[in-house]
Amino acid sequence: MSAVQQLFSILLNGLQLGAIFALLGIGLTIILGTMNFLNLAHGALYLIGAYAGMLIMRVITLRTGLLMDLGIQNLGLGWGFVIALFLVPLVGFVVGVLMERLVAKPFYKRPHTDQLLVTFGLALIVEELVKQVIGGNTFQSQAPDTLLGLQVSGPISLPIVGGFPRWRLVIILIAFIVIALTWLFMEKTDWGLIVKAGTLDSEMVSLLGIRIDRSYALVFGLGAALAAFAGLIGTTFETVRPQIGTQRALVPAFLVLVVGGAGSVRGAIVGGIVLGTVLAGFQQSYAQWADIAMYALVALVLIFRPQGIFGSVEVEE
């Protein structure tokens, strides 16, 4: 493999990992920016998205858990990926709005530490509930064969890079369409303007006579929908088990947040891609050091640029 070929392959893999990271990071960052609320249960939203996606897309065979004890062996709707693509963010949105009203709202005025603690407890509860009800075993990832009549499985031959899994390209495409839509929403609509203004100075926005609390639920729902969507994408190339929320989603989301800068959507996108590319680069040649390198990068950013790449505000106690 030539150096150029290797570089492009790293970039593609980095984009794919980075897209997922960015989706998670955007959700976390707009919730933090607008409501000044730190959500350690963000990984749980990814988890809910992954399981919801799996159950909508296909039919799984249960091996353990409460439902199996009740005599249910096969669970799931089997409606396919396209339907899941619309339903899963909806599920995430509803869960997010409920979370905002029931859990986050009473904690807006409490210190960040309390918010971290209560959402950490919530994350553990959600993870255990999933484990108890659907089972603690691992489910294999499964990508669709065709999408809207087009073949999306198998390798595709790209210029420069050579053979590359077709599905990974599709993931990059879908993820970036969603990221672009979020971007347009934030930049071009009045809602987005309010949210953006709220991340800068929510007090000022409410002084202008805008009922910012109303957009709180919307922002939380939007962030949750993005996390759930990331979970759905995750099920198509990574195994699904109850721990993915805390292992695969929560920590990366926070890393993206601090690298990109709190409250910055642009920062979350760039931060996600940077971290994804570093991870992909090391995975290619020094796989054992990949995660360590990613964390080391985050530590360096925290030491030398605590406000993150694009951050304008540093979150304080």
Add this chain to the structure above:
Amino acid sequence: MSTETEGEGGSVGATGLTDSDAVLMIASAVALFSLPWVLVDGFGIVAEMLDFSIGGYVGLPSLILIYGIVVIGYNLLLGYTGLLSFGHAAFFGTGAYVAGVVSQSVGSPIVMVLAGIAVATLIAWPIGWVSIRRTGVYFAVITLTFGQMLYFWALGPGSWLTNGDNGFSEVGTGPILGTFELDSAVFPNIGFLQSYTYEYVFIAILALLALWIANRILKSPYGLIFEALGQNQQRVSFVGLNVQRYKLMAFIISAVFAGAGGALFIMHENYVHPNTAYYWIQSGDFVIMTILGGAGSLVGPVFGAFIFEYVANVLSGLSLPVIGAIGSLWRIVLGAVFVVIVWTFPKGVYPGVRDFLVRRGARDALDRLSDRVRNRGGESE
């Protein structure tokens, strides 16, 4: 500190302090001495009467105290200095691995603990130095970052030392001071003291020492500064104190306790895996124990460790009439209890209850005082 230089009030205060210290230490010693009997035999008797397996097993008291030692130190950081670290597994795990490696050449438990503490302190210094420059969520994330780096190191590149994903099991713990085997009972001939092993005695002495040290620190001017930092960092710096230095010391001291706990942990389990040593959820468990028992009180977190380990190891094996086996449901219960506690007691259970009692106590005292004043007024008339 001599009484001569201090006024009368000062020396009275000082004696009052030592008295309460002595009471605290004696009470703790009694509690630690009775823990295995209560937990294993006492609960066992109740269990037989109720036909309900709620009794502890022989190793459980040791495990509770090991985590107890860790959270006594962790609480100095979270409960007093007000820094939420999600990376203390780094020091716990390092203590465990270092003690394990040391045990292969020197089996003495005392040497193992000292080595664990030494290396945990050594890595806590740079990690702490960097981390304390950030506050709030950034502090939490940066400590988590360092912990996770060690986790992935132990799983991958460090497996030559840690044995990676297979876990470290070649632990050669020897007898204490060359004579007392850890597993053997201290009183082999006394029936009801069977659950007292030398291991437990060793750990209990260290736990008592940990309590004593933490108490000394907190009662000293140094500890007062920790507490002041937790309340208002800015005002501490206005007084002219070097805030970063005190934060760093709080961080390192808490790492010393975590390192000792880690060394004892591998001694107790004879095995350690990156997941139990370094993974960030382990750090989260320390947080839960501390909050459960009450952050900001000296012995509170030890109760937290007790509740956590008891629920995790004993109640999880319980089978209830309606629900059936609790099994791994224990984490849901624990998580729910945790959420409720954070929700209702912003300052932690113990300080919340104490404030309530103090307020009542103060009110009683005021009532009594006003009664007396009123009576005296009556006399004079």
